Amino acid sequence: MTSSVNGLIIRAADYGENHRIFTLLTAEYGKISAGAYGARSLKNPLSASLQMMNYCELHLSEKRGRVTISEAAVIEDFRELRLDALSMAVGQYFCEVSDDVTLENEPAENMLRHTLNSLWALAHDPLRMFQIKAVFEMRTACISGFMPDLVACRKCGCGCGDNDAGQNAGIFDISDGSLLCSDCHSRLPVEALYYENGTMRRMFRLSPPLLSALRYIISAPDGKQLAFRTDDETGKMLSELCELYLTTHLEHSYKSLNFINRLQTLKASADSAQNEDTNK
Numbered sequence: 001m002t003s004s005v006n007g008l009i010i011r012a013a014d015y016g017e018n019h020r021i022f023t024l025l026t027a028e029y030g031k032i033s034a035g036a037y038g039a040r041s042l043k044n045p046l047s048a049s050l051q052m053m054n055y056c057e058l059h060l061s062e063k064r065g066r067v068t069i070s071e072a073a074v075i076e077d078f079r080e081l082r083l084d085a086l087s088m089a090v091g092q093y094f095c096e097v098s099d100d101v102t103l104e105n106e107p108a109e110n111m112l113r114h115t116l117n118s119l120w121a122l123a124h125d126p127l128r129m130f131q132i133k134a135v136f137e138m139r140t141a142c143i144s145g146f147m148p149d150l151v152a153c154r155k156c157g158c159g160c161g162d163n164d165a166g167q168n169a170g171i172f173d174i175s176d177g178s179l180l181c182s183d184c185h186s187r188l189p190v191e192a193l194y195y196e197n198g199t200m201r202r203m204f205r206l207s208p209p210l211l212s213a214l215r216y217i218i219s220a221p222d223g224k225q226l227a228f229r230t231d232d233e234t235g236k237m238l239s240e241l242c243e244l245y246l247t248t249h250l251e252h253s254y255k256s257l258n259f260i261n262r263l264q265t266l267k268a269s270a271d272s273a274q275n276e277d278t279n280k
């Protein structure tokens, strides 16, 4: 059997002496695991096309339950991402998460479109990298069945941002994706702040612009989800919150995410050393 399909390469692993096995994300069939013989050899015409994060038109053949790639033509290679270690790491994180939340033989049109849009945005607007990452995380949570309910306080039904004064727009309960106004939160009995195993529930205090940004991200139509701006402080909180929300609900840690955080720490210490030198 042979077939033609468009797929994003979300994982690549070496196999045998010279071969590779790829995980492809497709709209029609979800994830497909497919081998390519000799793909590690530079002489092999497939080797240039079959790279991580490439979106390709592929010819696949199946024999005794094994799928192999016989032809591959690149549709989009997001080459800008490969020029910067941090952009590359964030792109790989998008692929690692997509791999985690999709299944074989289960259509993944939404997740494929969402990942491709996020990679494209990352490649073309690197200055907004952490906003793009936050939007990717929150919308992935929504696609995976963990959409938070941020319309109103879960106890009294008030609109939170509408009634709460000043810098406080209520409290986001990360654990169940619900919102509490400050009044209802302050009246919670102590035991409601803990899980049964004694660890504290994850609650995140929201500012009005942070609540607005979250409401926008989960409700914006496809293609418009990045059409908002935040100040630096809100952007930083948004990035922290969306990462925490996704990893809490998927109950997973990601190698690429650990690497991104290590790169960020290194960059922050390099920046602060440079500032000290400038101030001397």
Ligand SMILES: [Zn+2]
Residues within 6 Å of the ligand: 153, 154, 155, 156, 157, 158, 180, 181, 182, 183, 184, 185
């Ligand atoms: Zn309330």
